[in-house]
Amino acid sequence: MISVKNISKKFGKLQVLKDFNLEFRLGNSYALMGPNGSGKTTLIKTILGMVMPDEGEIFVKNQPIKGSHSYRQYIGYMPQIGRYPSNMKIGQLFSMMKDMRPEIKDYDLELVEAFELDQMKDKAMGTLSGGTRQKVSATLAFLFSPDILILDEPTAGLDPIAVEILKAKIKRERAAGKLILITSHIMSDLEELTNQAVYIFDGEVYFNDTIESLKELTGEVRFSPAIAKLMQWTLKKKVTKREMSHVETT
Amino acid sequence: MLKLLKYALYDILKSRFAMIYTVFMILVAVSIYQVSDDLSKVSLSLMNIMIMIVPLISAVFATTHFYNNLEFIELMLAQPVKRSHVFLSQLFAVILMLSLSIMIGFGLPMLLWGADTSLITLLAVGVILSAVFAGFAFLASVLTRDKAKAIGISLGLWIYFSLVYDGFVLYLIYSFADYPLEKVTLGLVMLNPVDLGRILMLMQLDISALMGYTGAFFQKFFSSSMGLLIAGGTLALWTLLPNLFAMRVFKKRDF
Numbered sequence: 001m002i003s004v005k006n007i008s009k010k011f012g013k014l015q016v017l018k019d020f021n022l023e024f025r026l027g028n029s030y031a032l033m034g035p036n037g038s039g040k041t042t043l044i045k046t047i048l049g050m051v052m053p054d055e056g057e058i059f060v061k062n063q064p065i066k067g068s069h070s071y072r073q074y075i076g077y078m079p080q081i082g083r084y085p086s087n088m089k090i091g092q093l094f095s096m097m098k099d100m101r102p103e104i105k106d107y108d109l110e111l112v113e114a115f116e117l118d119q120m121k122d123k124a125m126g127t128l129s130g131g132t133r134q135k136v137s138a139t140l141a142f143l144f145s146p147d148i149l150i151l152d153e154p155t156a157g158l159d160p161i162a163v164e165i166l167k168a169k170i171k172r173e174r175a176a177g178k179l180i181l182i183t184s185h186i187m188s189d190l191e192e193l194t195n196q197a198v199y200i201f202d203g204e205v206y207f208n209d210t211i212e213s214l215k216e217l218t219g220e221v222r223f224s225p226a227i228a229k230l231m232q233w234t235l236k237k238k239v240t241k242r243e244m245s246h247v248e249t250t
Numbered sequence: 251m252l253k254l255l256k257y258a259l260y261d262i263l264k265s266r267f268a269m270i271y272t273v274f275m276i277l278v279a280v281s282i283y284q285v286s287d288d289l290s291k292v293s294l295s296l297m298n299i300m301i302m303i304v305p306l307i308s309a310v311f312a313t314t315h316f317y318n319n320l321e322f323i324e325l326m327l328a329q330p331v332k333r334s335h336v337f338l339s340q341l342f343a344v345i346l347m348l349s350l351s352i353m354i355g356f357g358l359p360m361l362l363w364g365a366d367t368s369l370i371t372l373l374a375v376g377v378i379l380s381a382v383f384a385g386f387a388f389l390a391s392v393l394t395r396d397k398a399k400a401i402g403i404s405l406g407l408w409i410y411f412s413l414v415y416d417g418f419v420l421y422l423i424y425s426f427a428d429y430p431l432e433k434v435t436l437g438l439v440m441l442n443p444v445d446l447g448r449i450l451m452l453m454q455l456d457i458s459a460l461m462g463y464t465g466a467f468f469q470k471f472f473s474s475s476m477g478l479l480i481a482g483g484t485l486a487l488w489t490l491l492p493n494l495f496a497m498r499v500f501k502k503r504d505f
Contacts, residue, residue, distance in 0.1 A: 011504070050327050050505040073330040083321030085261040096257045100329045 001026045001148065001179045007046060007056035009039075016042045018203040020056065026147065029170075029180040031190040031211070033227060034200035040183045041080065043200070044150055048077055060148070073101055076146040080153045082137035086126025090117060090136060093125060097140055104144045111139040114165045130157050138166055142173070149173060150181045155189055167193060191223035199227070201234045254331065254339035261322075262315070262347045271307060271348075275355020278303075283363050290455050293368040296356065297375075297451045304352065304376050305383040305412060305444060309404035312344045312387030317397040324505050337500045341388055341493060348380035368454035375447040378485050382443045383408065385492030392499040411444045419445075432467040440481075443488040450481060 007020040016039045024030055032040050045051040047058055049065055049072070057064055060071045084093055098107070112118055115135040125133070134157045141149060151170070155163045170193050174180055184190050190197075197214050199207035207214060207230060211223060220226035262268060282295045316323075319340060326336045353373060360369055383404075390403035419438050423431055439445045453472040471477040 045505065048328050050324060052502055052504060069332050070330050072328060075328070077328040079324070079328070081321070082325070084325065085257075085319065085322050087261045087264040088257070092257075092260070096253075097329070099253045099257075100326075100331060 001061060002047060003059045004043070004047070005057050005059070007043075007053045007058065009042060009046065009051065009053050016203050017046070017053070020203070020205065022198065022205060022208065024179055024181060026179045027177045028196050029174045029194040030182065030196045030198055031194035032181055032183040032198050032200065033190070035231070038200045039203045040200055041152060044077075044152055044181070044183070047150065048072065048075065073104070073144070074146050075148045075150060076141035076144060078137045078141035078149075078151045078154055080156070082133050084125040084133070084136070086124060088125050089122055090125065090128075091121030093136065094121070094140075094143070097143065101144055106145070108142050108145045111135075111142050111165070111169060114169075115139060115162065131159055131162065134158050135162055138169075142169060146178075148179045148181070152183050153185070154182060155184065155186060163189075187224040187227055197227075199230055199234075201231075206230070206234050251332075251335040251339060254326065254335055255342055258319075258339045258343035259346060261319075262343045263350075267311060268347050268351060271311075272351040272355050275351055276358060279356045279359040283359050289364065289366050290368065293366070293372055293451070294455060296369070297372055297448065300352075300356075300372065300376050301379075301444060301448050301451075302412060304348075304379050306405075306408050308348050308380045308383035309387045309408045310401060311348070312384040313391050313400045313404045314397070315344055316340065316388060316391035317400065320505075327505055333501050334497060337388075337497050341384065341496075344384050344388075345381045348384065349377040352376040352380065366454075368451065371451055371454050375451055378489060379443065379447055381489045382485075382492070385489060385496060389492045389496040389499070392496050392503055411442050415442050415445065432464050435464055436468065436471060440484045443485060446481060446485060446488075 002022075002024040004020055004022040004024075007017050008015070009017040020039075020043065022043075032043070034040050042051055046053050047060070047065075049069070057066065059065070061074065063071060065071055088096075094112075098104075115138075117135065117139060120128075120132070125136075128136070134154075138151075138154060138158075141151065149170075154166060154170070158166065167189065170180065170182075174193070180194070182190065182193055191211070195211055197207060197209065197211050198205065207217075214230070215221065215223070215226050218226040218229040220229060278299055279296060282292055282299075286292055286295070323336060323340065327333065356369075356373060356376070360373075386407045387400070387404045390400045390407070394400045394403065419435070422438070423435065426434075439449055449468060450472065453469060472481060
């Protein structure tokens with residue numbers, strides 16, 4: 001569904017993605033993990049075409065995305081921080097997004113009802129709280145029932161009730177056979193919602209397999225310690241790398 | 251594209267800034283109309299204010315607008331729409347808003363108290379200068395990642411074209427006063443959209459006689475259709491070049 005091939009990206013001198021290769025398949029749910037600044041959001045943004053890679057190609061549904069914009073109709077994206085025009089009302093924002101995809105007539109209004117956004121449709125976006133804005137972002141991502149869902153820290157800033165509603169929704173979409181990509185630092189959420197783990201560190205893929213095999217590999221029964229162990233390994237590897245280069249230079 | 255523009259316009263026209271700017275323009279025009287009954291004096295005073303204020307407001311407003319809307323632009327970029335359309339909708343919304351403010355702010359008093367060709371030229375020059383400086387501002391915005399830096403560059407361009415450049419031209423004219431400089435000055439005027447707008451305005455008034463031989467030369471040049479064509483073409487270039495370049499950068503920019 002999405003294949004990322006040999007993607008490299010530099011921001012100034014900082015190499016964010018190094019010769020990146022990944023394959024995301026329909027019907028799977030991927031947990032995208034890694035410490036802050038490891039390149040998770042950059043990867044998502046290159047898939048969405050918001051960041052242009054220096055090298056490499058990305059294919060969505062076997063079509064190269066370079067110079068194309070129509071492939072984005074298959075993607076529902078929930079950004080980490082959703083900010084919207086402050087004078088625009090919720091209702092107008094929704095009709096605008098519908099306007100952007102005129103060919104889709106069936107809307108998934110489950111979350112609109114669950115989050116009770118209908119009652120707020122005359123509220124201006126600028127007056128909304130951070131959590132309500134997150135609800136709007138989430139609803140927009142699911143509105144067109146896209147085949148691919150990319151959720152960047154979906155549960156951050158939501159109240160517990162909303163988190164449960166959103167998680168239930170993600171689970172339903174997963175059962176419906178969609179491709180789901182989630183980044184989060186909340187391990188319990190990821191364990192609940194995903195079956196594949198992708199661990200990124202320093203712009204490289206360190207782990208890409210099922211969660212089961214991750215647990216096997218690390219010898220842990222639970223997800224959270226397994227990831228912690230993986231993190232420790234990668235950090236150690238970095239330290240040894242640094243020590244060796246130190247030896248070489250002296 | 252039109253859909254994007256519709257929503258961008260909707261947001262911008264409801265902003266407090268659009269209201270304040272329009273009211274400010276009305277106040278300026280009304281007070282100047284009150285002071286004098288002579289239309290050519292009115293247009294001269296309006297021109298002097300407009301030629302300073304309009305580029306400044308356009309530059310600062312367009313830059314802040316771009317950065318305030320960055321998240322919205324990002325939202326649009328994640329939708330199935332063309333990048334160039336996202337850019338153009340934002341740009342046109344800004345230019346339309348600035349132009350509308352001038353049209354309403356200066357135009358309403360003109361409708362009430364009368365206008366002549368110089369005042370119509372004034373409106374046209376105001377709209378063009380808005381577009382030119384919105385272009386500079388968008389260019390500064392897409393080239394930097396920092397709002398303060400972008401505003402700095404926009405302000406720098408305004409200071410350069412509105413103040414520094416004139417000083418430079420004056421210095422040149424004084425230093426080479428012994429030589430015939432009409433053509434050189436004409437060339438120099440073409441290199442500055444603000445000066446070009448000002449001269450186009452002045453040529454509509456009768457005061458070009460006060461500018462000596464150069465004034466007569468300018469009068470002759472700008473009243474010929476060839477001269478007007480060249481001046482119009484140059485202004486069009488000043489409008490198009492920064493905007494097109496900004497769009498090119500925007501298409502390749504990372505968000």
